[in-house]
Amino acid sequence: TTIQLDRHTVKLGLAGKAELLEDINGELDLEQIIAMHQQGLFQPFTVAQSNRGVTRSHYWLAFTLVNESDEPLTWVLTPETSYLDDLTLYTRSQQDDWQRHVRSDHDVFNQRDQQYRLLNVRYSQAPQSTVQAYLKLSNRTLETVSIQGYVSEQGAFTDHLIEENLLFGIYYGLFFGMTLFAFALWRYSGVRKSPYFGYFFVYLSLSMLMWASLNGFSFQFLWPQHPWLFNQSFHIIYLGVAIFSFQFSRYLLNTPTLLPKIDKALLGLIAIYLLAIPLRLLGFYDLVLYISFFSLLSMTIQPLLGWMCYQRGNQYVVFYIIAWIPYSISLFASLISATSEWSTFGMSTLNMSQLAVLFECFMLVLAMLAKMKHSSHKLQAEAELSMIDSLTQLKNRRYIEQCSAQLAEQVESGVEYWLLLIDLDDFKQINDKHGHVVGDQVLQELATILKNECRSVDVAARWGGEEFVIITNVINQRMALIIAERIRRTFAKQVSQANGNQVPHTLSIGLAKWDAAGNQTFSHCFEQADQALYHAKQNGRNQVVSYHAELANEQIVTPVQK
Numbered sequence: 001t002t003i004q005l006d007r008h009t010v011k012l013g014l015a016g017k018a019e020l021l022e023d024i025n026g027e028l029d030l031e032q033i034i035a036m037h038q039q040g041l042f043q044p045f046t047v048a049q050s051n052r053g054v055t056r057s058h059y060w061l062a063f064t065l066v067n068e069s070d071e072p073l074t075w076v077l078t079p080e081t082s083y084l085d086d087l088t089l090y091t092r093s094q095q096d097d098w099q100r101h102v103r104s105d106h107d108v109f110n111q112r113d114q115q116y117r118l119l120n121v122r123y124s125q126a127p128q129s130t131v132q133a134y135l136k137l138s139n140r141t142l143e144t145v146s147i148q149g150y151v152s153e154q155g156a157f158t159d160h161l162i163e164e165n166l167l168f169g170i171y172y173g174l175f176f177g178m179t180l181f182a183f184a185l186w187r188y189s190g191v192r193k194s195p196y197f198g199y200f201f202v203y204l205s206l207s208m209l210m211w212a213s214l215n216g217f218s219f220q221f222l223w224p225q226h227p228w229l230f231n232q233s234f235h236i237i238y239l240g241v242a243i244f245s246f247q248f249s250r251y252l253l254n255t256p257t258l259l260p261k262i263d264k265a266l267l268g269l270i271a272i273y274l275l276a277i278p279l280r281l282l283g284f285y286d287l288v289l290y291i292s293f294f295s296l297l298s299m300t301i302q303p304l305l306g307w308m309c310y311q312r313g314n315q316y317v318v319f320y321i322i323a324w325i326p327y328s329i330s331l332f333a334s335l336i337s338a339t340s341e342w343s344t345f346g347m348s349t350l351n352m353s354q355l356a357v358l359f360e361c362f363m364l365v366l367a368m369l370a371k372m373k374h375s376s377h378k379l380q381a382e383a384e385l386s387m388i389d390s391l392t393q394l395k396n397r398r399y400i401e402q403c404s405a406q407l408a409e410q411v412e413s414g415v416e417y418w419l420l421l422i423d424l425d426d427f428k429q430i431n432d433k434h435g436h437v438v439g440d441q442v443l444q445e446l447a448t449i450l451k452n453e454c455r456s457v458d459v460a461a462r463w464g465g466e467e468f469v470i471i472t473n474v475i476n477q478r479m480a481l482i483i484a485e486r487i488r489r490t491f492a493k494q495v496s497q498a499n500g501n502q503v504p505h506t507l508s509i510g511l512a513k514w515d516a517a518g519n520q521t522f523s524h525c526f527e528q529a530d531q532a533l534y535h536a537k538q539n540g541r542n543q544v545v546s547y548h549a550e551l552a553n554e555q556i557v558t559p560v561q562k
């Protein structure tokens with residue numbers, strides 16, 4: 001049970017080098033402890049005994065520190081956990097009197113010997129000397145207890161701190177970088193109304209706060225003057241982390257729609273966690289401690305939630321599932337370590353969790369990106385669907401309006417568009433004679449002809465009722481007339497069949513050149529095509545009429561062979 005110190009001693013664990021005594025009621029004083037030690041009531045302290053679970057017990061560690069060098073040596077003693085309430089160290093050098101060093105996380109930060117995130121005692125040991133020590137670790141309330149302690153030579157400890165701070169600097173730098181990136185994503189990508197971003201930010205902030213509390217940085221940087229804030233708030237922070245992680249998941253995964261029953265259960269859990277917050281403020285400490293640990297434990301079901309949503313077709317949640325797996329495993333291990341005596345991992349699981357939460361948040365940002373991409377595809381698909389005519393599966397009038405505006409913007413000089421306005425002849429009679437269903441069938445047959453007669457670069461659409469539109473960019477009027485004439489003839493030849501009856505039909509076409517490059521508006525061109533169509537109807541139907549300037553005054557239209 002002796003600890004040999006030298007200039008290179010860094011974080012030398014007391015396990016294996018100390019003896020342990022549990023003081024269940026915390027009533028024993030130094031005299032009694034010394035007597036019990038002499039009676040052999042202490043037992044060897046091993047790593048396996050460091051996790052004590054949730055307890056009110058106080059613990060004593062007895063050990064001896066030896067400085068064999070010819071120089072004085074200053075050492076620093078630190079505990080395992082940041083949230084230890086009280087640390088009392090009794091030391092006796094050679095035959096001197098016993099000295100008592102009392103440290104508490106209820107004291108303001110700058111009272112600490114070493115400005116370090118964990119409580120500590122600094123002690124200068126004379127050359128060639130032996131120091132006998134009893135270390136008492138205790139909490140003022142029910143708490144998860146891990147009783148390891150570490151001794152370091154001060155110079156070596158300072159070097160170690162440089163490394164540790166660098167690592168934590170990188171860690172928090174990555175966290176803040178990610179927060180900024182997520183914020184920029186939210187601010188500039190048009191998803192400002194998506195609630196999952198809001199929940200993500202709160203979850204991220206609370207997670208950082210929770211881990212800053214658990215690793216002790218909160219005492220150093222967040223509330224150095226008000227350490228009581230930690231003891232009053234940490235269960236509420238746990239609850240907040242759980243509440244916001246579930247809210248984030250509900251919105252990201254869309255559980256209300258995909259998993260309605262499970263979603264109700266999640267809402268139930270959230271309600272319990274919310275209720276626990278005022279209970280804690282009212283003083284129900286022990287109950288809320290267990291609820292808050294349970295809330296963290298319940299978070300580990302989230303990869304499963306992701307998996308269930310994935311199976312129901314939410315393919316974009318893959319990143320979400322990957323995000324949660326390492327964090328769930330390490331959170332689970334941390335909780336087992338903290339609340340039971342089974343695990344020998346000690347607090348290394350907390351370090352694992354800290355790394356895992358960084359990875360998790362990074363993957364959750366990717367998950368949100370994936371969701372945004374998915375949503376924009378869905379919106380695009382919906383937008384496309386809203387521009388399709390359901391009866392004929394041709395594009396509809398809305399599409400033509402949008403597409404003509406785009407064509408007008410992008411048109412290059414020298415490109416000519418031609419507009420064909422197609423209208424069935426006496427369609428009302430077809431409906432009246434054969435019924436609406438047959439009328440629909442005729443419209444569908446015409447749509448098929450238009451699809452076949454158009455090239456992929458042309459646009460064919462149903463303008464409304466029994467009127468159709470084609471925009472084509474053939475090189476001259478002759479080509480446009482050929483296409484129009486081919487459509488007219490094919491439709492006239494193809495007699496429809498309905499209930500054993502033949503349904504003959506014809507159509508008329510008004511043709512107009514759309515001088516988009518010359519700033520002619522589409523609606524102006526449409527009017528001209530409409531005038532041409534009017535003349536075709538006036539002139540006996542079943543024909544193509546091409547618009548020209550004198551048309552409005554002419555009685556005779558341009559006939560095309562029937």
Ligand SMILES: Nc1nc2c(ncn2[C@@H]2O[C@H](COP(=O)(O)OP(=O)(O)OP(=O)(O)O)[C@@H](O)[C@H]2O)c(=O)[nH]1
Pocket residue numbers: 391423424425426427428429431435436437438439440443464465466537541
């Ligand atoms: N079956 C069916 N009929 C439709 C649809 N949309 C419009 N109609 C009918 O199309 C007919 C158009 O009639 P009118 O505007 O008088 O034109 P028309 O009978 O074709 O005469 P002209 O155009 O002058 O040759 C009306 O009876 C509408 O009810 C549809 O989606 N399905």
